[in-house]
Amino acid sequence: MATAPKDNNKPAQEVLLRVENVTKIYDGTVKAVDDVSLTVMKGEIFALLGGSGCGKSTLLRMMAGFETPTKGKIFLAGQDITDLPPYQRPINMMFQSYALFPHLSVWENIAFGLKRDGMPKDQIADRVEKMLSLAQLNKYAQRKPHQLSGGQQQRVALVRSLAKRPQLLLLDEPLGALDKKLRETTQLELVNIIEEVGVTCVLVTHDQEEAMTMASRIAVMSEGYFLQVGEPDAVYEMPNSRQVADFIGNVNIFEGVIEEDEADHVTVRCPECVHYVGHGVSGHKGMAVGVALRPEKIMLSKNKPTGEYNWCAGEVIEIVYFGAHTTYHLKLDSGKVIKAQELNNTRDLSCGLTWGDRAYAHWNDLAMVVLTH
């Protein structure tokens, strides 16, 4: 491709897609998307993450032009595209089911969009060849889609949507149809191809791992609106609500009350323990909050910690072995069950804890997030 090499760490700060207060109401009552606004920068890979029925697909379909917003506007590079039909938008989509035309060969599938634009024949041949080499499918040009494996079909679907050099590429659950082993390699291939072309991307997924590995920014969606928008590590380490903390990864949430509120630290008293948080929070003394603590940030030991804060004791009721790590379920004295994840960094599997043992969980003062709502 004839794109200049660019620095992927520093995307150009130019707005490509702007969604303004878009609402979609079905049958007069069902609000699929509720007053959503967002901007996507040029060169970005933006993920819409959420469970089924959260409105992420509807939002994507409105960008593609298959649905029209009930309210609000969509702009692409400054132009209002809200009412343009799909075939007039410089946007292409890769479908979850791939939607390859079964009666056309791989070559003809890729050329389909180019022919619709009335591109001269020799240029079409040229472009299709480039796309085939991008997907490493030159040998399979004359095959029909059913003669390809799942991974190959997926690459055809991707380069078919890239062939017209769209300003914006939409990916609908790009890896949804592949099995786990194939997903990991395909994920990398996909990102490599997208970055090579340098196209801006909006992808929809329910898989948080897929969103985190592929996207530069994530919007977590629920019931038609955004819960949080941010970079993957920000969303993971600094969730802004219980819902986000719970949706992204595993989390233990302790309910408590702010006891001490200082500029450099706060303490939160919970029935199980007292949390000492090593930074200030936007709460006030006496406020009911949740303290979110990820399982991998908890350390376990048999010995009682010496400090006053940031530990609790319980009984090991479940041990789940994952190979690379092990998750222990600890039943605290209050009856609450928390999960702690220990890295298996030696081949000696017995870290000394077994079912029924009394264990102490402890963590440092920057491990947790105080959630005010």
Add this chain to the structure above:
Amino acid sequence: MSQASNNKLFAKGWMIAVYIFLYLPIITLVVFSFNDSKLVTVWSHASLRWYEALAKDTALIDAVLLSLKIAFLSALMSVLFGTFTAFALNRYKRFKGRTLLSSMSSMPLVMPDVIVGLSLLLMIVSAQHWLGYPQKGLLTILLGHALLGTAYANVVVTSRLREMDGKLDEAAMDLGAKPWQVFTLVTFPLLIPALVSAFLLTFTLSFDDVVLSSFLSGPGYSTMPMVIFSRARLGLNPTINAVATVTIVVVTMAVIASSFYTSHQERKRKREEAQAYSDSNK
């Protein structure tokens, strides 16, 4: 004898009984078409006498040609109208009168042919009375058969449209195809197998229809089933056996050819799929 082999024996016997029930009459008909005797039920010796008689029987040959013509034209009309109906019902989800159209379009499937024929006849008679048009004949038979065939074609095309991935249309549109291009470049090519089977089905329906034709035909327009039916009442003539045998041979050949083609395509597809997986595992 064990229970299992008893069951097997019973199953085999049952199967043979069913085959005899289905095919013995047809075999008898074919055999007796080569009978020299004038009596349909008494065998004398083999001859091609009735085939010669058939070649000279212009009334019967005209009837066969008329039937073929009607079957061909009405099948075309049925597929056309049936496809329109199927599209309206499956691709455009919400419009006024959809439920009504959906139930009315399948009505001819369950309505007795006699009722349909009679009501069409009454309609045509009153239309003739008020407008002087249409005369009973080719056109009225065609319309009657197309009415019935449309209902069947609608069912066939609908089932194909339902199993087709609706995303294909969207993908085509997404790649820049205008709605009419989506139809000509994607939907239509994928529908062809369904259109062919709808055509064959409605062709057969029309070709052997006797009830509707009897109500709707006029002087000089007797279809093959009508001729056979009326001659049967006067006492069967082995010429009928001959024409039936010719029909059976033609139909059987068409069926064998089409099933051979289908299974060949299926085998080819399976082989190619296997090839794809062994390639991708290299």
